[in-house]
Amino acid sequence: MTSWQPVIGFEVHIELATNSKMFCGCPADHFGKPPNTQTCPVCLGLPGALPVPNAKAIEWCIKLGLALGCQINLTSKFDRKNYFYPDLPKGYQISQYDQPFCHHGELLGHKITRVHLEEDTGKLLHQAGKTLIDFNRSGVPLVEVVTEPDFESVQDSDVFLKELQSIIRTLKISAADMEKGSMRLEANISVRPTNSADLPNYKVEIKNVNSFRFIKKAIEFEITRQSRLLESGVNPKQETRGFSETKGETVGQRSKEAAHDYRYFPEPDIPPIQFTTEQIETWRSQLPKLPSRIRQDLLNLGLSENYVKIIAADEKMFNEFMKKPSKANADSIVNKRPSKSESSFPSSEDTRSVAERVIAANPKAIADIKAGKIQVMGFLLGQIKKELGNIDVPLTQKLINVIIASC
């Protein structure tokens, strides 16, 4: 019997936390703002409006590229990616095509193809049979990190994605919060016989997954699904699939047999961008100490791997430790943590989505709680606990209240 091996690559989108949008002066922080209150002629794509690039966003994109060991193109440019979608008011997205700011990087032994800068789209809100468009997010700076398809295990993928998030947070260029959409993952997955080195002739793209736990589940599901298809002699279809959190399965969205023709061409409204080597080196010298380096330093100071993991992941703890880098101090810092088991809790985003599901499955509980029957809360907590194991009870309770209030 053939044994199968996954081939996985990633596209990660990161919304930058700059003050203003990519090509206009509107605020970039759009989360939870009333619809269409942070717009202007430029991000609405009104006639005659022109994009002016945000220098800070360019600097941050390049710093991320440098942190990922990329080479930087000293001459770069923006391009237009032409396609129709109602959340794209100009009919094209300003992105980068053949001269991205950064290329050929490496992280944890995985190759980074490119790191480029583009603009986010608006958001469609489907309500009561109508579709509304909110342009607050239109034009928010978006960095895209593309990896080579060189991941062969779910575990490797997970470590890589968490390291990437940690680097982004260390650079302080984005909250990289998946629940709020400031970090978005897309995985390309295919499966080949273990003894083969060729790329399979298809790939399945998994989109719109908003937590590390779910992307892991989605990848695992896909590997099994595709291996089974191959075993039965069927070549999996090239397509885009989403992940259903309730079913724990991926579901087909649209077939991607014919590649979209985006008719890229250089954005004539923005002149090509030139950097000097000095400029790039200045930015490189401004990079903070990256997580891998911090971990190595801590190991060198004689801390256990377990302590290194805990202290390196928390900026406050790390700073506290560095004031007096000794084993005793490490002990005291790690033990001072409010709850030693905190790190074993599922993330708030995971808790939230499970809570949403549990609540949705128990409509009566909503009515009961709204009617003041507090004891139902215990039942809901129990249901959530059944799925997630150990949970942070006060946080989960808060989430339940928030979800029910919005029902």
Added chain:
Amino acid sequence: MNKLSLIHARDGLKKRKFSSVELVKSCLDQIVKHDKKIHAFLHINSEALSQAQKADVTLPLGGIPVAVKDNFLTIGMPTTASSKVLDEYLPHYESTVTQKLIEAGAIILGKTNMDAWAHGSSTETSDYGSTKNPWNTDYLPGGSSGGSAAAIAADMCTAAIGSETAGSIRQPAAWCGATGFKPTYGRVSRYGVIAMASSTDSPGPITKTVEDAALLTQIIAGHDPFDATTSPLPVPTYSISMHLRAKHLRIGIPKEYLDVMQPEAKKLVLEAVNKLTELGHKVEETSLIHPKYSIGVYTIVQRSEVSSNLARYDGIRYGRDRTYFGDEAKRRIMLGTYALSSGYYDQYYSKAQKLRTLIIQDFHSAFHKYDLLIDPASPGPALKVGATANEPMFGEMQDVLVEPSSIAGLTGVSIPCGFISGLPISFGLIGTQFSESLVLQIANQFQLATNWHLQKPNI
């Protein structure tokens, strides 16, 4: 009073010989009297007179009525680019150019007709009906800024604003006997101008004299934080620098350009060249890449950019769907989409850009030898109304002489130098990027020595 040049009207206002209200009123009267026939305007500013009442004549353009092409966004006035897709569209913001005019005290008299989306060289593709040439209404005014050129020729305004992608200022100015000035690409902001071909669109003045063009350019030019392609170079005071008396300039006449001209028009251009020699300049024949190669380059680049620029009119916003696009816009969208499609990009767009670079290099070496080049805006006089029917490449053929300088982003002027059967003929000068002062100086020297630009049509 409506016949006065901008410089004279401004003097009159400053010396209180007449008021802005009287000046605006004389223009409005002229419009009422003749615009049914000429159809230069799509919209008249109903506030023009009340704004004139409040005019501050101490400002550089205080109280001067200026007509603006309908692709410049103006708050309070519909802006359609002559396309019914944008019928009755009221902008939410003001274009940089009109903002600067208003801040300089000008009165925006109204919006002028144009080829729809600026696609054309005749004003015949306007969805609101063609403009007629004031010198003979059986003839076209040229385009795409045909309304602005006709409004100047018919003395319906004191000065006008147009925009040029390749010839759209200089060619209608030539056909209507006006002065058309195209500043260097990036000298004047495109912010708030409905985009045609983003890499060549250049706003500029259409006026009665070179002096007027200099003053207007000085006001609308400059770096704009809202347009990343504008130059940070300081703007010279053209109204002064144009009077510097450049002497003994070296001026080249590209023989390939003369070859494209109709014999009678060529004769008049050569007479104008003689005038430049009389004025002390050294004019000699030179050779450039044949302008016919620019047609292909320009067509590919412009159609490609058009196909992308018009994508925002997708039927979701602006009230009207895409069936309102006219035939010319549809042709351009299709051709541009095709040229950018995968598999064709290298064959068309990429190749066109390479040739564009060669044309730019060709001009570079020419301007190494010459201060200016002769570049007539049109091969001959205006053509008859209806000439564009079944001629999808009409504009490109008419604009063949100004396409090279447009795709190279140069500055150029078109000024009258004679008549053929009652229709104006113009010649033109082009200079290297940001040599506006020099182009204006020589054009002004020519106008001081001739009176072709002072001729008025009998409307």
